Amino acid sequence: MSELILETRGLSKDFKGFTAVDGVNLRVQRGAIHALIGPNGAGKTTCFNLLTKFLEPTRGSIHFNGVDITGEKPAEIARRGVIRSFQISAVFPHLTVLENVRIGLQRFTGTSFHFWKGLTGLKQLDARVLALLELVDLRDMATLKAGDLPYGRKRALEIATTMAMEPTLMLLDEPTQGMGHEDVDRVTALIKRVAEGRTVLMVEHNMKVVSKIADRITVLARGAVLAEGDYAEVSRHPAVLEAYMGSEAAELQGAH
Amino acid sequence: MSVPALEISDLHAWYGESHILHGINLSVQKGQVLTLLGRNGAGRTTTLRAIMGLTGSRKGSIKVHGSETIAMATHRIAHLGLGYCPEERGIFASLTTEENLHLPPRLSGGRATPMSDAQIYQMFPNLAERRHSPGTRLSGGEQQMLAVARILRTGADILLLDEISEGLAPVIVQTLARMITTLKGQGFTIVMVEQNFRFAAPLADHFVVVEHGEVVESFAAAELPAKQAKLDELLSV
Amino acid sequence: QISGDTVKIGFITDMSSVYADIDGAGGVEAIKMAIADMKGMAAGKKIELIFADHQNKADVAASKAREWIDTQGLDMLIGGTNSGANLAMAKIAAEKKRPFMVIGAGSARLTNEDCTPYTIHYAYDTVALANGTGAAVTKGGGKSWYFLTADYAFGASLQNDTAAVVAKTGGQVLGSVKHPLNASDFSSFLLQAQGSKAQVLGLANAGGDTINAIKAANEFGVTKTMKLAGLLMFINDIHSLGLKTTEGMYLTDSWYWNQSPEAREWSRRFFEKMKRMPSSLQAADYSAAMHYLKAVDAIKTDDADKVMVKMKSTPINDFYVKGNIRKEDGRGIHDMFLLQVKSPKESNEPWDYFKVTTRIPGEEAFTKLADSKCPLVKK
Amino acid sequence: MTALVSTSKASLNPIYGYALLFGAIALLPALGVYPIFVMKVLCFALFACAFNLLVGFTGLLSFGHAAFLGTAAYGAGHALKVWGFSAPAGLIFGALAAGGVGLVIGLLAIKRAGIYFSMITLALSQMLYFFFLQASFTGGEDGLQSVPRGSFLGLDLNNDLTLYYVVLGVFIAGFWLIYRTVHSPFGQVLTSIRENEPRAISLGYDVDRFKLLAFVLSATLAGLAGATKTLVLGFATLTDAVWTTSGLVILMTLVGGMGTLVGPMVGALIIIALENKIGDLGKALADLTGVNWFNGLGESVSLVTGLIFIVCVLAFRRGVVGEAIALWDKARAKP
Amino acid sequence: MTDFFGIPLPALLGQLLLGLVNGSFYAMLSLGLAVIFGMLNIINFAHGALYMMGAFLAWMGLEYLGLNYWMMLLLAPLVVGVLGILIERLMLQWLYKLDHIYGLLLTFGITLVMEGIFRSFYGVSGQQYQVPDALQGATNLGFMILPNYRAWVVVASITVCLAVWALIEKTTLGATLRAGTENPKLVQAFGINVPRMITLTYAGGVALAAFAGVLAAPILQVSALMGSNLIIVVFAVVVIGGMGSILGSILTGLGLGVIEGLTKVFYPEASSTVVFVVMAIVLLVRPAGLFGKEK
Ligand SMILES: Nc1ncnc2c1ncn2[C@@H]1O[C@H](COP(=O)(O)OP(=O)(O)OP(=O)(O)O)[C@@H](O)[C@H]1O
Ligand SMILES: Nc1ncnc2c1ncn2[C@@H]1O[C@H](COP(=O)(O)OP(=O)(O)OP(=O)(O)O)[C@@H](O)[C@H]1O
C-alpha cells in the first residue's frame, strides 16, 4: 500500500461564482498528524466537507488508499473509515454518554435496521464503550446525558465516538475551539494518544497545539494551498507569515 | 476627561455554549483610533460583534457616548452612531454594488457628516465603475472597499472595522490607511481589529491585546517601543 | 309499552358543513315543532329529542347512532343529509332493529341495494329528481342535453338516471364533462358545454359545486344559449344565488313552502323561529317525526317491528305530502314537483322563488317496484 | 423537534406500567364504558402512535398520514367484503397496502426535509384522496359500506365484546412493535439521526434509508389502525383519507406529547372524546355562563380544534404527557 | 378550422386564457407565501384562510357598510394586513427560534379557527357577491366570449405580481428585504429594525392573499371553506416552483394554471390531480423545485 492515505487532485468548490476551495492538492501521509491551518474563511471547513462529501466538489478528485472516492456518498466514505468531527460540537444531546459512543460501535454489528430486536444485543458492546470512555476520562460520566456535559467534555466525547468507528483517518475540525487552557492541553494530549496507529487530519487555530503535535502542516489561504511542511518550515515561510501569522509579528520577533 | 465614545467593562459573550469573552474592559475617547490585537481566535471579532449585540448572549456593560446598550436591540445600538464593517465583509449577493452601498440607512444618532455618493466614489473609484454589478461579483478588495464605504454614508461616528486590510493589495491597503487618517482627522472614533501590524501601528492611538477572551495588555501608541518585547511574546505563534 | 318510559327520537345530520343550511338546525327546530304539536307526549309517555352533528363524516354518524342505541335507549332515528352517513346509519339501525327515517340523503341505494326492513326513505331520492327534471324538461322542449357532472359515484348515478329518462322521453344526450368534486372554477367546463350546442345543461352535482357552476354559467353567458337544470338543488341554493342568477332554472323537489295554504301556514310558524323559510327537508323532518309519533301513539308501543308495520300501513296526509310508505322497501311514495325559478320581477315577497310547473305523480317519480334492486322485494 | 423529546425513564420497569394500563383498558367494558367508543379511541391511538413513531423519533412531520389510514381502511374493507378475506388476513392486507403506499410516498418525500417534507406529503396524500374519490371500489362519496366483521381465529366478531378484545389485542401488538422499534438498535440510530443528522452521517449511517424504513413502518402501522377501524365500524369513507384527518392526528400527538410513547394515546383519547362530547360541553358552558353562543359549540369542532392547536404550539409544546414527565423530572431533581 | 388533438384551436385558446385566470390566483397566493417564507421562514398555512377573509370582507363591506368593490379592493388588504400584524406580533414571533414545523402548525390552527368563526356566523353555502358594474358584461374575442371581469382579474393580478416583483427587485425597500433574507443580523447592525420589517412583510404577504380574495369574490361563492382547498394546490405550486425566487413563484403559478386548464380539456378527470403529478415528476428530477436553489 502506498504511503499516502489521502490525496486530492485539483479539488475545488464554487459557491455561486465565489471559489471557496481552489485547486487544492492535499497529500496526507499514513500515520501522520497533519494539520490544516489558515485564516478564517480560508476554506478549511469546506475542505472537510468536500472530503466527507457533505458538499459536492465542483472540480477535482479525492483518493483514499489509492481508490477514487469522489463519487461516493457521505455514509459510504464514513464506512471506509474516514470519520470526521465537527467545528461546532456534535454529540447526540439526549442520549447518554454511553449511548453516544455505542451508536458508533453499533454499525459494526449489522443490526442497525433490526427494528424488532431489543437492546440487549447492544449491551455486549458496553465493555468496549467503557474502554473507549476510559481513554478520554469519561468513564464515570457514562450514564449522564451528553447534553449535560461541560463543553470541553463534549469535545472529548466526540473524539471517543469518532474513535469507536475504528477510523483509519480522523478528520478533526478545530477540536480545541472554545475550550479553556486545561481542556486544550487535555485534548491535545488525547489526540496525540489516539493518533497512534492511525492518521489524523485536523484543522486548528491554536498554534500551540499545532506546534506540539502536528507532523506536517498545510497552510490554506483563500482556498488555495499556500505552503506545506513541518512546523519549522511553515512558520518561517514568508507567504505564511504574511497571510496568516502576520508579517510584522514575525519581523518583530526576528527569525523564529 | 469627557465621556468616552465607547466604554466597555467586564464584557462576557457566548456563542451557544462556548464562552468566548471572559470580561473585556476597554474604553475609547472620541476621535481616537484603537486597535485590537491578538492571535487567531482570541476573541477580537467577537468583541466587535458583542458591541453590536450580534453574539449569542452577552453580559457586562457597553456604553456608547455614555448610554448603556447592553439590553438594547441591535438596530437601536446602531442608531447611537455605530458603523460596523464585519470581518466576512457581509456584501449581499442579491444586491448590486449601489444597492449594497445604499442599504444602511442614515443613523438618527450619528454625529458625523454623512458622506455623499460623490465623495465615496471619489475615494473608491472602482466602486463607481462596478456600480451595477451584483455585490459578490466584486473582487475581494473591492468588496472590502464597499463594506467600508457603505458605513460612511450613514453618519456613524464610531466605526468598528474588522480586519479591513485582510487580503488586499498593498496599494489598496495604503488607500485605506490614508482613509483612516482622514477619518480620524474628521473626528471619527475608530475601533480596528488587525493582524497586519504594519498597517495598524502608525494609525492607532491605543493598543489592546486580547488573549482567550480577556484583555492582557493595553497601552498607548507612545508606549509601543517599550512594550515591543511583551507584544512579541503575546502574538508569537 | 314504551321502552325506558320515554319515546326517544334521535336526529343526526350535518349541522356545521356544506349541508347545514338545508337541514341542520332548521331540521332540529322542525322536529321540535312536531314534538310540541304532540304536546310532548306519545302513548302517554314523554317524547325526547337528541340530535348531533355528523360533520359529514359517516364514521361519526354511525358511531353516534350506535352509541345512542346502545347506551341511551334510542327508539327511532332520523337521518339528515349526506348519503354516505345515512348508508352507514342504516346498517346500524337494521342491525340494532330501530326504525330509521332518511330525510336529507338522496342516494337511491338506501331503498335499493342497501335497503333494510327498518329503513324508510321518506322525502326524495335521486331517481325521483332525475325523473322529475329529466322528463319534464325534455317534454317541455329541451330535447338535447349536456351534463356537467361531479366526478364521483353520486354525480355519475345522477347523470345516468337522468340521461336514461331523457332518452326515454325522446330527448338526446350530446355529451358530458366530469369535473372534480369541489372544483372552484367551472369556466373551462362551461366553455366545453357551450361548445356542444345542446339546449339544456344538466347539473349533475350538488351544493357548492352547483352554485359555483351556475354563477360561472351566468358570467360566461351560457344561460343565454342553454337552459340550466339543477338535478339536486334546494331552495337555499336559490336563496344564496339570488333570482337574478338563477332565473328560469328548473329543479325538482318534494315540496315548496308556497305550494298550498297548509304549507304556507306551517312555514310561517317555522319562519317565526328560524327567520327563514323551510326547505323541503325541514318540512319532511317535521312530517316524518309526526308520522312516527302518531304511529306510536296509536299502537301504544315503541316496539320497532310493530311501529314499522303501523307506519307502512298508515297513509301520510299532512301539509308536506299525501302519500304512503311502500311496504316492500320502505320507499316513501308521494308526488314530486318540477319547479321553475321566478324572475326577480315575478317574485312578490322574500323567499317567493318558484313557480310549480308540473306535478309528477309519485308512481312515476320513484323507482317502480319491478325495477327495484332491493333484495327484500320478492319478485 | 429535539426540544420536545424526553427519553427520561421512570425508575421502575415501564413494562409493568403498560401491563397495568392495558389491564385497565381490558376491564373498561365490564365497568360499563361503551366498547365501540373505546375501540375507536384505540384505533386512533394506534394511528397517533404510528404517526409519532415518525415525527417523535425521526423529526419528520408528515402532513399526509391520512393517506395510509385511508389506503388501509379501503384495502381491508375491499378484501373483507369483496374478496371474502378473514379478519386477520384483511387487517394484514390493509396494513401492507398502506406500507406499500408509504414506500412510494416516502421515496419521493424523504429527499426533502423540514417544511418541504410536510408540504410534499400533504400534496401527495391529497392526490391519493382524489384517487379514492374517483375509484369505483371505494364507493366515492358514499364510502365503502357494510364491511362484514367475520371471525378471528374462530371467534365471532359480531359480538362487540369479542371484537373489543381482538381490537385491544391488535392495539397491543401494534404498540408493542412501536415500543420495540423505539428501543431497538434501529431506534437508537433513528434517535441519533433526529438529534444530529450530520453527525449520524459521519458515523457511516445512510440516513435516508433509515428514514425511509421508519416512514414505511409508520405507514404500515397507521394502516393497521385504519384496517382495524374498518373492521370495528364496518365501513371506510373518504374522511379516513382527507387531509384534515392528517391534521387531526398531528393534533392528537401534539396534545398528548410528541416523542413520548404514551402521549399519542392520551392525545387520541382527548381529541376523540372532545369530538364526541363537545356539544354537551357547549351546552354545559351555555347553562353555566348564560352565553347562548356556546350552544353552537357542537357545530364548531374545527374552531375548538384550531384553538387547541394554537394553545399547544404557543404554550404547551410538550403536550400533556410531556409536561407531566417534565414536572416529574423536576420534582425528582429537587430533593 | 385547425384542430389540435381533436380540439378546435380557437376553443383551445379560450381554455388557455381561462387557465391563465386561475394561474393568476395561484401566482398571487404563492407569491405571498414566497415573500413570507423568504423573511420569516414560515410556511403560512393561514394564507388560504386570509384569502377567504379578503373575499368575505369584500362582501361584508357591501352588505353592512355599503362600500363598493373598489373601496374594498383597497380596504380588505389593509384590514387583513393589520390582522397579519397582530398574528405576527402575538404569535409567530415566538416561534422563530424553533423548528419551522411549529410555524406551519400554528398557522394551521389559525386557519381552523378563522374558518370556524366564519362558518359559525355565515354557514357554508356561501354568499353572493356581484361583479362590479363597470366590469359587467363580456367581450367577444372571436375565439371565445371572455367576461370582462375575468380579463380584469388577469390584468389586475399580473400587474400586482409585477409590481411586487419590481418593489422587491428594484427599490431600496426591496433591497433591504433581500438583504434581510440573506443576513438579517447584519442588516439589523446597520440600524434597520428587522423585527418590524418582518412584521410588515408578513402583513404585506397576507394583504396579497386578501387582495386575491377580493378579486375572487365575484367569481366564486364567498364561503368559509373557499381557501382551504386552494391552499393545498398552492403548496404544490410552491414546491414545484421551489420558493427560490419571486419571479419563480409568479411564473410557476401562471404556468400551472395553464397546465391545469389544458388538462380540463383533454382529461378532465385528472384536472384536480395534475398539479400533484407535475409535482411528483419535478421532485424526481429536481428535488429543489424548478427555480429553487440546492440547499
Ligand atoms: N454553503 C456555503 N455557501 C456559500 N459560501 C460558503 C458556504 N460555506 C462556506 N462558504 C464560504 O467559503 C469560505 C470558506 O469557508 P470555511 O468555512 O471553509 O472557512 P474556514 O477556513 O473553515 O474558516 P474558519 O476558520 O473561520 O472556520 C468562506 O468565505 C465562507 O463564507
Ligand atoms: N458562530 C460561532 N459559533 C461558535 N464559536 C465561534 C463562532 N464564531 C467564532 N467562534 C469561536 O470563538 C472564538 C473567538 O473567535 P473570534 O472570531 O472572535 O476570533 P478573532 O480573535 O477575531 O480571530 P480571527 O478572526 O483571527 O480568527 C474562536 O475560538 C472561534 O472559533
Ligand SMILES: [Mg+2]
Ligand atoms: Mg471552519
Ligand SMILES: [Mg+2]
Ligand atoms: Mg476575527
